[in-house]
Amino acid sequence: MSAPMDVTLDKRIGFIGAGQMAEALARGLMNRGMITGSQVCCSDPNSARKDLFKSFGATPYESNVDVAKNSDVIFIAVKPNYVAVVLEEIRKGGALTDKHTVVSIAAGVTLSTMLQAAGPTARIVRVMPNTPCLVGEVAAAMCLGGKADESDEKVVRTMFEAVGKIYTVAENLLSAVTGVSGSGPAYIFMVIEAMADGGVKAGLPRDISQALAAQTVLGSAKMVLETGKHPGALKDMVTSPGGTTIAGVHELEKAGIRAAFMNCVVAAANRADELAGVSKL
Amino acid sequence: MFASATATPKESGSMRHRSFTAGTGQRLPARGLTRAAQRRPCRVDATAAAATGAAPLTKRLGFIGPGSMAEALARGFVSRGVVAADMVGCSGSKSGRNRVFEEFGAVAYDSNLELVEASDIIFVSVKPYNVVKVLEEVRPALTPRHTIVSVAAGVPISTLLRAAGPDTRVVRVMPNTPCLVGEVAAAMCLGGRADESDEAMVRAMFEAVGKIFTVTEVQLSAVTGVSGSGPAYIFMVIEAMADGGVKAGLPRHIAQALAAQTVLGSAKMVLETGKHPGALKDMVTSPGGTTIAGVHELEKAGLRAAFMNAVVAASNRAHELAGP
Numbered sequence: 001m002s003a004p005m006d007v008t009l010d011k012r013i014g015f016i017g018a019g020q021m022a023e024a025l026a027r028g029l030m031n032r033g034m035i036t037g038s039q040v041c042c043s044d045p046n047s048a049r050k051d052l053f054k055s056f057g058a059t060p061y062e063s064n065v066d067v068a069k070n071s072d073v074i075f076i077a078v079k080p081n082y083v084a085v086v087l088e089e090i091r092k093g094g095a096l097t098d099k100h101t102v103v104s105i106a107a108g109v110t111l112s113t114m115l116q117a118a119g120p121t122a123r124i125v126r127v128m129p130n131t132p133c134l135v136g137e138v139a140a141a142m143c144l145g146g147k148a149d150e151s152d153e154k155v156v157r158t159m160f161e162a163v164g165k166i167y168t169v170a171e172n173l174l175s176a177v178t179g180v181s182g183s184g185p186a187y188i189f190m191v192i193e194a195m196a197d198g199g200v201k202a203g204l205p206r207d208i209s210q211a212l213a214a215q216t217v218l219g220s221a222k223m224v225l226e227t228g229k230h231p232g233a234l235k236d237m238v239t240s241p242g243g244t245t246i247a248g249v250h251e252l253e254k255a256g257i258r259a260a261f262m263n264c265v266v267a268a269a270n271r272a273d274e275l276a277g278v279s280k281l
Numbered sequence: 282m283f284a285s286a287t288a289t290p291k292e293s294g295s296m297r298h299r300s301f302t303a304g305t306g307q308r309l310p311a312r313g314l315t316r317a318a319q320r321r322p323c324r325v326d327a328t329a330a331a332a333t334g335a336a337p338l339t340k341r342l343g344f345i346g347p348g349s350m351a352e353a354l355a356r357g358f359v360s361r362g363v364v365a366a367d368m369v370g371c372s373g374s375k376s377g378r379n380r381v382f383e384e385f386g387a388v389a390y391d392s393n394l395e396l397v398e399a400s401d402i403i404f405v406s407v408k409p410y411n412v413v414k415v416l417e418e419v420r421p422a423l424t425p426r427h428t429i430v431s432v433a434a435g436v437p438i439s440t441l442l443r444a445a446g447p448d449t450r451v452v453r454v455m456p457n458t459p460c461l462v463g464e465v466a467a468a469m470c471l472g473g474r475a476d477e478s479d480e481a482m483v484r485a486m487f488e489a490v491g492k493i494f495t496v497t498e499v500q501l502s503a504v505t506g507v508s509g510s511g512p513a514y515i516f517m518v519i520e521a522m523a524d525g526g527v528k529a530g531l532p533r534h535i536a537q538a539l540a541a542q543t544v545l546g547s548a549k550m551v552l553e554t555g556k557h558p559g560a561l562k563d564m565v566t567s568p569g570g571t572t573i574a575g576v577h578e579l580e581k582a583g584l585r586a587a588f589m590n591a592v593v594a595a596s597n598r599a600h601e602l603a604g605p
Contacts, residue, residue, distance in 0.1 A: 130543060130546065131546075131547075131550065131564075131565050132543070132545075132546025132547055132549060132550050133546075134550065134554075135546065135549045135550050135553045135554070136549075137542065137545055137546035137549050138542075138546060139538075139539050139542035139543040139545075139546055141535070141539070164542060164546060165538065165539075165542045167535045167538065167539065169531070169535065172530075173530050173531055175529065175530075176526055176529035176530045176531045176536075177526075177531065177539065178571050179525060179526065179529050179571065179575065180522055180523075180525065180526040180529075180531065180536060180539045180540055180543060181539040181540070181542065181543040182571060182572070183565075183571050183572035183574075183575045183576075184522065184539075184540065184543035184544070184547065185543060185546065185547040185550065185561070185565055186561075186562045186565050186566055186572045186573075186575065186576050187518075187522070187547075187575060187576070187579055188518075188543065188544050188547035188548065189547060189550075189551065189558040189559070189561045189562040189565075190558070190562060190576065190579060190584060190585065191514075191515075191518060191584070191588060192547075192548065192551050192558045193557075193558040193559055193562075193585070194584065194585040194586075194587075194588035194589055195507055195511060195514070195588050195591075195592055196507075196558070197585065197588075197589050197592075198506060198507065198588055198589040198590070198591065198592025198593055198596075199503055199504075199506065199507040199592055201589055201592070201593055202502065202503035202506050202507075202592060202593055202596035202597075203499070203500055203502075203503045203596075204496070204500055204503045204504065204507065208468070208494045208496065209503075209507060210551075210558070211466075211492065211494065211552070212466050212468065212492075212494065212504060212507045212508040212511075213507055213508070213511065214548050214551040214552045214558075215464065215465075215466035215491060215492045215508065215548070215552065216457060216459070216466040216507060216508040216511035216512060216515065217511070217515050217544060217547070217548035217551075218459075218464055218466075218545060218548035218549060218552065219457065219458075219459025219460075219462065219464035219465065219466055219491060219512065220458075220459055220511065220512040220514075220515035220516060220519075220544070221515065221519065221541050221542070221544035221545035221548065222459060222462045222463075222464050222545060223458065223459050223461065223462050223512065223516075224516065224519050224537075224541040224544075225538070225541045225542065225545065226462045227461075227462070230520075231516040231517070231519045231520040231523070231537070231541075232516070232520055234512070234513075234516045235513045235516040235517060235520075237458075238458050238510075238512055238513050238516075239513055243510075243598065243602070244505050244506065244509060244510050244595040244596070244598040244599045244602065245509070245510035245513045245595060246513075247510075247594040247595050247597070247598040248506065248510045248511075248513065248514060248591035248592065248594050248595035248598075249510075249513050249514070249517065249591070250594070251587060251590040251591040251594045252514055252517060252587055252588070252590075252591050254587075254590075255582070255583060255584075255586065255587030255590065256582060256587075257517065257518070257521065257582065257584060257587050257588075258517065258520070258521040258524070259521075259582070260521075260578060260579055260581075260582030260584055260587075261518060261521035261522050261524075261525055261579070262521055262524050262525040262528055263525070263578040263579075263581075263582065264525065264574075264575035264576070264577075264578035264579050265522055265525025265526055265528070265529060265575065266525055266528055266529055267574045267575050267577070267578045268571040268572060268574050268575035269525075269529035269530075269571070270574070271570065271571040271574040271575075272571045275570070275571070
């Protein structure tokens with residue numbers, strides 16, 4: 001997608017759990033020329049996943065302890081209910097040192113849970129990524145725990161900026177992040193489908209309507225990201241007097257879509273808090 | 282303004298001159314090349330050119346009306362290696378827009394007629410109400426080698442042909458604003474003597490700056506409703522998602538950046554996975570999870586009907602503006 005970056009990452013990256021997210025991250029870093037496959041190792045109960053990682057030059061291991069022993073940055077990419085188990089396992093195996101950066105992408109697993117399992121001197125970084133990581137455009141946030149410091153933050157930032165964007169927040173804001181970027185893709189898939197339906201209603205063939213809708217959504221988001229202009233100002237710029245665009249905008253305002261999106265972000269954030277066991281009075 | 286990853290400050294003050302055999306007009310002297318580039322000039326991005334696999338066009342492009350859309354297209358074509366900068370010309374500016382084009386190596390002409398004489402593909406990017414006047418003006422210089430590409434909203438092919446001559450190769454394109462960041466969503470239709478080679482050429486150019494589809498002229502109003510007007514809908518969505526994030530406790534700049542990046546990545550998933558958006562939505566809504574809670578709110582609010590209504594309303598307005 002982009003030209004290779006000048007930055008190289010001279011760390012060994014280990015993935016405990018070699019699923020799609022792990023693969024997307026490994027490939028993203030390699031495509032940017034930041035690491036080579038030889039810097040990557042992984043473990044996974046599924047041999048097909050180990051074979052896949054092997055195919056791009058990574059080293060598969062049977063044991064999580066071996067992954068930890070051969071990495072500087074340990075990615076915990078297992079299902080949330082296994083995270084603590086895995087951390088205890090590598091700690092007990094004597095493989096977890098105070099030099100390791102431990103990165104968890106498991107939804108809903110708190111820093112305190114992880115520190116309990118990994119020990120209080122562990123450097124833990126908790127990341128909330130999102131599905132578009134798979135196409136190299138993640139929207140993610142991280143928070144630091146235990147002995148994690150700016151150097152750990154920098155490593156994790158470097159890794160995730162190879163596949164999109166990441167921001168640092170306090171842990172109590174991760175629910176809000178979930179509401180916006182964690183759950184956000186579903187909202188946009190709906191928008192794209194509905195715009196495509198509108199195009200079909202107006203006479204376009206489905207395939208063209210959907211492609212135009214998706215490409216329009218992509219380009220519009222890119223305008224917000226790259227121009228640095230306020231979305232409201234951008235909307236003003238493209239609504240000419242009595243034109244087609246303001247007619248469309250009016251329909252969206254009539255339907256209250258702004259409130260709808262605020263409601264959905266808040267609902268998802270609240271659900272994230274519930275799942276994390278946080279009570280909001 | 283342009284955040285092209287390949288833009289760099291111009292190192293040398295080399296001037297580009299294009300010689301042409303036809304016509305007797307004067308060429309504007311190249312000027313302002315030592316001017317500090319507030320606009321970032323572009324150069325050919327060899328990587329991108331190699332990636333698109335396209336050999337540069339051997340045709341000469343001319344832009345009548347060098348406004349922001351024209352500039353975005355020209356820069357995009359040049360930086361992606363679709364055409365060499367010195368194969369690009371412009372004319373028709375009263376307000377010094379020519380300098381902007383010269384800064385990235387294009388050639389400015391004194392008159393529209395001279396531009397047409399020196400070009401093969403003519404982009405008509407003036408305001409819609411000036412299109413007829415411009416085409417009538419350059420009609421004497423039009424030959425069978427010329428292709429006219431109009432990006433003017435609401436100017437039908439019949440009008441273009443009446444002004445330019447019925448045997449002209451005409452391609453009508455409906456682009457959209459994200460052309461300015463190299464991600465246009467566009468559609469074209471052919472008229473007059475335009476044929477598959479014209480279509481292929483216009484496709485090659487626009488695919489350097491996004492995506493383009495061929496439709497019938499009647500369908501261009503629908504295209505307007507989706508991609509022409511679509512950006513405004515998405516700016517609203519991003520602002521509203523950011524507002525939701527702020528309500529939930531995020532600082533504004535992070536909420537907005539996450540919202541915009543999420544919208545970008547989600548669209549990319551639809552484009553690249555080839556999966557149905559409904560199937561993608563299913564894939565990310567885990568049982569009793571956060572996402573389905575959000576989705577429920579959007580369904581309660583009738584989001585789908587709202588967007589259908591928006592597209593249809595904009596499309597209907599486009600029909601009205603196009604006249605009987």
